[in-house]
Amino acid sequence: MASAAKKKTVRTIPQLRAAMPEQDAGQRSRNFAEVACGYRLEDALHEAERCLFCPDPACVAGCPVSIDIPGFIRRISAKDFRGAYDVITATNLLPAICGRVCPQESQCEGVCPVGETLEPVAIGRLERWVGDKAIAEGWSSAPHIEPNGFKVGIVGSGPAGMACAADMAKAGCEVTVYEAFQEPGGVLKYGIPDFRLPNAVIDAEIENLRRLGVNFECNTLVGRLFTLEQMRDEMGYDAVFVGTGAGYPSMMGIPGESLNGVLSANELLTRCNLMRAREFPQYDTPVPVGRRVAVIGSGNTAMDALRVCLRLGAEKVHCIYRRSRAESPARAEELHHAEEEGVEFHWLTNPVEILGDAEGGRAGNVKGMRCVRMALGEPDESGRRRPLPVAGSEFEFPADVVVFAIGTNANPIIGQTSKIRLDKRGYIETDAELATSMAGVFAGGDIVTGAATVIEAMGAGRKAARGIKRYLGLDPESASPERLFGIPVSEKNFARIRAL
């Protein structure tokens, strides 16, 4: 092969990473337009040159869905952009989304050998560039589809549900996605703000699914409007996938949490993104706009909340996190952008109390925070050093809005309304193929693993799709199981299976 002849080394490739064109920090922290504007053609070609095309690529192993990374980068170099898109979408259906939101520094880019001496190949940016190009050109990965007569129902339209829907539609099933909100997209729509992931990108990916024949039914709260059992036994679904996400935000249980001005990041972000409260009163939904905001937590959700508050017009935005910067679970790029935009970080700090205006009459409002400094002690179960409060280090500062971004618990609705088996914390229990305790019902994404990432949820959706194909006998490689729980599958007698 020609390219193998002139083997590249770290010394021969372009040394500097192609810079990402970005909106200036001062300007962007006041608008909701996308921060990272995306590579131009010349940036993408430059960056593609930096890939060594490793014979045993570490990046592929580092990718949760094993995208053929050197394969697609090679096609960019060869200016076969459609080919690059086809390589990516063989494993990842949502390149424009994942290129923007994956934590590349702890996945593919974190293990790329170029990164040992230089900055690693900007795999995420290249992936995004290919995804954006596909949207602009109207490419889609729709193959010829042979209908097979099976009906598959998907509960939840986040990345897990979207990925499972796409695979089942491609396999020839009639697929319907049910979503409780008025628009599909899950966290991508209601949680992650436009300046990081524009709605147009999500809508384009949803449109691609529609082109595959996937039907979306919004305003449908599964469990309450109809149950999983009814989907299977009465509505004619041969298989069901549950991807309802984690949801249910946690609070800390410190004094002052019910003061007005205290809310979860999910509430803030849903009001602002999905309900468009940032355009209040053109849109009816309000959002508390603080002058001085404190956000507790330091993950992606916290970064989004901090940066949304800045854009809503806050003068001062504080981030409070009980560990140090090194332990922050946010994507490196988001942390960096938040710092550039002027967020004030209080590392090794824990809130003790939210202070209210005692004489403010009947509706108590937030007026400040009391925090304590922390020091890192011995490593805990997660391997991270456990933060411990430093005696006598309490301090206060003024705030009028306090946002909790410290994680979520399992949403209870599916558990309340079906007999599906849950684990101790309320997440859905599955086997290795993502089959649940209910015959024909599979689950994946945050509702199985707890809050994780977009790519992991997508990977779970695809994995469940493989399980469903095997279950329905659509997988040519492995014959379908003939008996499930001791009953011939051909009987499809779920009532009997449930009675067991």
Place this chain on the structure above:
Amino acid sequence: MARAAQTDYEIVAREDFSDATYLLEVRHPLMARAARPGQFVIVMAQPHGERIPLTLADFDRRKGTVTLVVQAVGKTTREMQQSCHVGSALHALAGPMGVPSHVNGAAKVLCVGGGLGVAPMFPQARAHKEAGATVIGVVGFRSRELVFWEDKFRGVCDELILCTNDGSAGLRGLVTDGVRLALEKHPDLAEAVVIGPPVMMKACAEATRPRGIKTVVSVNPIMVDGTGMCGGCRVKVGGRVRFACVDGPDFDGHQVDFDDLMARLARFVPEERRALERWSESCRAKEPAPLEETLELPDPFEEVHGG
């Protein structure tokens, strides 16, 4: 069974009970089938609108419709009063939401509805009646002209105590006066169900507490999604934080922290006022709107009655 395809939430009937209270009957066969007493829906009247929670005041499985009774108190509910007509459609209608009320076949049940809570009490009273209970109803209105559904309530209550603030119909007084009367007359009440403004529910719960009568209230905090995802609807019950949309909306009235609920209902008062003023102005610009005298917002800390 009908497929779930339902994108058009058509309004098939409307009735106006008074200047401020109106009934909408909306086509949604699946929801009519699934609905249970005590559940609610989330409505968006138009694409720029807010998601607002409304209790299912009735549902008709044969006709495939659900019934909402709405009080025009702010921007969204007043706009709906103008825009929702027979033949028009809601932008979004999701539900039924919340845990259905527990109808456990108690022998004698007190069903109390005031203000926003009169209509939502109906399906609960009916369910208790159908479960074989003796149902004592107490409903409150400001005055005679505002009374609605009296026949419907009489149909499912063994005894109905109607209260009006001015005494123009039934007992003169507040709902809580009706409750006190019922408690005196019926020493054998096993359970009470109370729906209405928080201050009314609080007063009723205090009235039943000394008698140790199990008292269920339906709380109405501000909501966004109604699916347990935002935590905006959190309430304190017995010292624990619960989400009204997925853990409720029914809770033990002797355990609910009503002061907390009332304080949190006032979260968006300035914004609500701004939205209403802006909307009223735009109405006035189009045509002389008759809204001026009602521009004053209701106060969740005062016991307001229906109408």
